[in-house]
Amino acid sequence: MAFFNHLARRSFAQSAAMANAIKNVTVIGSGLMGSGIAQVAAQTGHNVTMVDIDPVAVEKAQKRIGASIARVAKKKFGEGDDAAKFMNESMSHLKTSTDAVASVESADLVVEAIVENLKVKKELFSKLDGAAPAHTIFASNTSSIPIAKIAEATSRLDRFGGLHFFNPVPVMKLLEVVRIPETSDGTYEAMKGWGKAMGKVTVECKDTPGFIVNRLLVPYMFEAVRLVERGEASPRDVDTAMKLGAGHPMGPFELMDYVGLDTGKFIIDGWHADYPDEEIFKPSPMLEKLVADGKLGVKSGEGFYSYKK
Numbered sequence: 001m002a003f004f005n006h007l008a009r010r011s012f013a014q015s016a017a018m019a020n021a022i023k024n025v026t027v028i029g030s031g032l033m034g035s036g037i038a039q040v041a042a043q044t045g046h047n048v049t050m051v052d053i054d055p056v057a058v059e060k061a062q063k064r065i066g067a068s069i070a071r072v073a074k075k076k077f078g079e080g081d082d083a084a085k086f087m088n089e090s091m092s093h094l095k096t097s098t099d100a101v102a103s104v105e106s107a108d109l110v111v112e113a114i115v116e117n118l119k120v121k122k123e124l125f126s127k128l129d130g131a132a133p134a135h136t137i138f139a140s141n142t143s144s145i146p147i148a149k150i151a152e153a154t155s156r157l158d159r160f161g162g163l164h165f166f167n168p169v170p171v172m173k174l175l176e177v178v179r180i181p182e183t184s185d186g187t188y189e190a191m192k193g194w195g196k197a198m199g200k201v202t203v204e205c206k207d208t209p210g211f212i213v214n215r216l217l218v219p220y221m222f223e224a225v226r227l228v229e230r231g232e233a234s235p236r237d238v239d240t241a242m243k244l245g246a247g248h249p250m251g252p253f254e255l256m257d258y259v260g261l262d263t264g265k266f267i268i269d270g271w272h273a274d275y276p277d278e279e280i281f282k283p284s285p286m287l288e289k290l291v292a293d294g295k296l297g298v299k300s301g302e303g304f305y306s307y308k309k
């Protein structure tokens with residue numbers, strides 16, 4: 001028994017050591033998720049470079065992070081010097097860039113949170129694979145795309161995995177840590193250890209569709225839309241019912257608006273392509289029209305509901 005305890009202690013020590021080795025973090029994508037991941041990494045003392053292809057998105061992200069850190073600081077320290085110190089120290093760990101290749105030169109970990117599109121993600125990782133140091137771990141925050149499909153664009157399958165955060169990242173405690181068959185034990189332990197260093201509770205996931213949460217949550221959201229499309233209830237009543245009847249903090253329509261209808265469409269289109277005979281994944285006329293009209297939810301000011309002030 002002592003031998004196995006020794007092994008367990010050594011494995012824990014290894015993962016702690018590897019997680020501690022993750023100091024320089026590059027987050028690619030400064031949207032809803034990338035800005036949240038970058039914020040929490042900065043708040044937890046990592047050296048963070050947040051990158052986006054769109055300079056306007058970077059500027060919006062900095063504003064979003066500033067407002068969010070203020071909420072976190074107020075919640076942790078109330079008003080006063082300690083809150084200001086926390087905010088200043090966190091922001092001091094955060095740099096921004098629009099040059100993805102340069103941003104990974106000294107990265108220990110790259111977390112990708114760009115558009116939910118396999119081709120674009122593969123193009124990005126292929127480009128970064130030649131620029132990042134050999135030891136750098138690559139991870140995708142994808143909601144629905146198989147990690148293995150993204151990883152095949154690189155030569156570092158043993159140092160590739162999924163780190164699936166939840167929205168809003170500063171609040172949601174869960175982190176799904178996904179491995180592909182080639183992910184080394186050291187990489188997996190380092191990713192789990194880093195998740196804990198980020199203040200998250202990690203769960204272990206295989207590279208299956210939707211990992212754990214989205215495998216259950218996305219069909220639920222799909223059914224909510226079908227129910228409304230069949231004229232059986234209004235979005236507002238469905239949301240009220242799920243909040244008061246199932247204790248959810250948000251109803252499905254509020255949540256779809258919150259996560260972004262564009263991301264929702266990317267997911268359903270991807271799963272429909274992969275599973276064409278699955279009725280539930282057939283395109284939704286209601287969602288198609290909203291996205292075509294630029295109504296993407298909170299991020300655009302209107303989705304299923306209007307958020308215009």
Ligand SMILES: CCCCCCCCCCCCC[C@H](O)CC(=O)SCCNC(=O)CCNC(=O)[C@H](O)C(C)(C)COP(=O)(O)OP(=O)(O)OC[C@H]1O[C@@H](n2cnc3c(N)ncnc32)[C@H](O)[C@@H]1OP(=O)(O)O
Binds near residue numbers: 171217223
């Ligand atoms: C057929 C076609 C169908 C097509 C549709 C398919 C859709 C598919 C969509 C899937 C998308 C991908 C999903 C993704 O991969 C995985 C996810 O992320 S799923 C989403 C997970 N998140 C949730 O479920 C969020 C649920 N909501 C909540 O938890 C809460 O509502 C809230 C967001 C935390 C807000 O809380 P409220 O009480 O309502 O409001 P407050 O503003 O008071 O906030 C409470 C508390 O939290 C702090 N806080 C809130 N937001 C932030 C922030 N951004 N930064 C920092 N802190 C924040 C706030 O300070 C409050 O703290 P307090 O002061 O009260 O202690």
Ligand SMILES: NC(=O)c1ccc[n+]([C@@H]2O[C@H](COP(=O)([O-])OP(=O)(O)OC[C@H]3O[C@@H](n4cnc5c(N)ncnc54)[C@H](O)[C@@H]3O)[C@@H](O)[C@H]2O)c1
Binds near residue numbers: 114
């Ligand atoms: N929205 C959510 O609730 C949520 C939750 C968990 C995971 N995810 C996943 O996270 C990823 C990002 O989702 P989001 O909601 O933050 O999207 P978003 O649209 O808010 O942000 C995406 C950002 O990526 C940038 N981008 C696109 N292509 C790029 C490139 N080649 N290089 C650099 N930047 C690029 C865009 O300019 C944009 O700012 C997706 O894979 C999504 O499935 C989303």
